[in-house]
Amino acid sequence: MVEQLRISGGAPLRGVVNLSGSKNAALSVLAGALLTEEPCLLHNVPPIKDVVTMLQVLRSIGVEVSVGDHNAIHLDASGLNTSPPPYDLVKQMRASFYVAGPLLGRLGKAKVPLPGGCVIGSRPVDFHINAFRKLGANVNVEHGFMVAECHRLQATEIYLDPRWCSVGATVNAMMAAALAKGHTVIQNPAREPEVLNFASFLNAMGAQVEGAGSKQVTVQGVERLHGCEFTVLSDRIEAGTYLFAGAMTGGDVTVEPINPTDLEFVLCKLDEAGLEIETEDNSIRVSSDRGFRAVDVATAPFPGFPTDLQPLILTLMCISEGRSVIQETIYDGRLHYVDELRRMGANVTVVNQTAVVRGVPSLSAAPVDSPDLRAGAALVVAGLAAEGDTEISGIQVIDRGYHRLEDKIAQLGGTIARFDTNGNKVNPCSDWQEILASI
Ligand code: UD1
Secondary structure: OOOEEEEEOOOOOEEEEEOOEOHHHHHHHHHHHHHOOOOEEEEOOOOOHHHHHHHHHHHHOOOEEEEOHHHOEEEEOOOOOOOOOOHHHHOOOHHHHHHHHHHHHHHOEEEEEOOOOOOOOOOOOHHHHHHHHHOOOEEEEEOOEEEEEOOOOEOOEEEOOOOOOOHHHHHHHHHHHHOOEOEEEEEOOOOOHHHHHHHHHHHHOOOEEEOOOOOEEEEEOOOOOOOOEEEOOEOHHHHHHHHHHHHHOOOEEEEEOOOHHHHHHHHHHHHHOOOEEEEEOOEEEEEOOOOOEOOOEEEOOOOOEOHHHHHHHHHHHOOOEOEEEEEOOOOOOOOOOHHHHHHOOOEEEEEOOEEEEEOOOOOEOOEEEOOOHHHHHHHHHHHHHOEOEEEEEOHHHHHHOOOOHHHHHHHOOOEEEEEOOOOOEEOOOOOHHHHHHHO
C-alpha cells in the first residue's frame, strides 16, 4: 500500500520520548539466537519492518517464532536447516546475511544469497567472507549465493580493515567464532554500542566473548550454547532523531532510557551548534530557541559521528547560521536526499561525498520523496521545522526503522498523520501477535 505522511510544521516539540529497542542490535540478536537449539526469549525487539523481514528469513530456515508476554519474541531454532533463505527477502535487507555466521558455526554449512546493492551506496560482504575463510570454511560465490562449508570452524586471528571497522563483519565473525575450536582474536572490530549489546547476548548464551568495545575482541569457542532471556538496548539513532526534531523546532525533548555515552560525539556537535544539553545516567535532554551555529562533521565508525545521523545533522545545518561542511565517509550514495531538502528551500551543494551547506533562515513545506530510511527521518524533521504543510511519499523505507513514529511525534505536540492513497487516515500496527499472524 502506498502511504504518505502529512506534516504541519512550526510547532515546537516538547516532552519525553520513550525509546524503542535498537533496530541494529535486535537484528544481530535475532540471528545470534540461531546458535543454539534451545529457545531464546527476547525483550524490547521493535516491531519495525526490518525486524519483520529478519523474522521471515528465520522462519524460512526452520526457526519457530512466537510472541510471549509483553510483546517479547520467542525463538526456537531447534529445527534450523540449511535451505537458502529466499533472495526476495535477503535483498530487502543486508542484515539478512547475519544468518551465515550461525549456520556455518552450528550446522557447518551456509548457502545464503548475496544481499546485493543498496540505495545508500555499494555494500559488499567481502569482509564477512574473508572472516569465514580465515576460520577455515571453504567458501565459494556462485550464481549469486555464498556457499560456505566446514567440519568445525577453527579459531584464528581475523584482521578487519581499520578504515571501516565493519559492524556486520564483526557480528558475523563473533557468531562464527563462538562455536569454533579454540581462541579467536578479532582485530579492529566495530565498537558500536549495538555490538557491545550483542556480545552481552552471546555471553548470556554461554559464549566467551571479551573485549567488546575495545580495539580487539577475543572469542573462546565453546562446544555448544544454551538458550537465554535477553533485553535489546534502546535505539540511539531513534534517540538522535527525536533530539534533532526537538532542536530544529525550537523545542525541548528528553529521550530515555539511553546511556548518553552512546551518543557522546553527536552531543558534542550539538553543543558546538549552540543547543542546550542535559544528560542524566539514563536520559538526554536537548532544548533550543533556534539560532544554531554552523558546524563541520565527517562521519566515522563509533565513537565518531554515526553515518545514520548524517542526514539529521545536515538538515539542522540547513537552518544554521553560516557555512558547514558535511563529509559522508562511510557510504558513497548517502547524499542523494539533498535534492529533496533543496525543494524545501535548503542551500546545499554536493561534490562527491561532501556537502557544503549555507544556512537559510527557515525551510518551507513541499511535497518530498523519501529515498532511504534515515534520509526519510530527516525529511520528517525538516517538515516539522518548516513553515506550512509537507507531504512525504516513499515512507515504507521509514517504516524499516521507526516504531510508532507518528504517535511519538504527536505526543510531543507535532502535527503528523499517515494517509493511504484514498486519503484515509491509517495507523500502522505495532502488536507483535498481529504482525506475526500476517506474515
Ligand atoms: C551497520 C548498520 C548501519 C550503519 C552501518 C555503519 C546494522 C544492521 N546496520 O551496517 O545502520 O549505517 O553499520 O555504521 O547494524 N564494507 C565492505 N565490505 C564488507 C562489509 C562492509 O566494503 O564486507 C564497507 C561498507 O560498504 C561500508 C563500510 O564498510 O562502506 C561499513 O559497513 P558496515 O559497518 O559493515 O555496515 P553494516 O554492518 O552493513
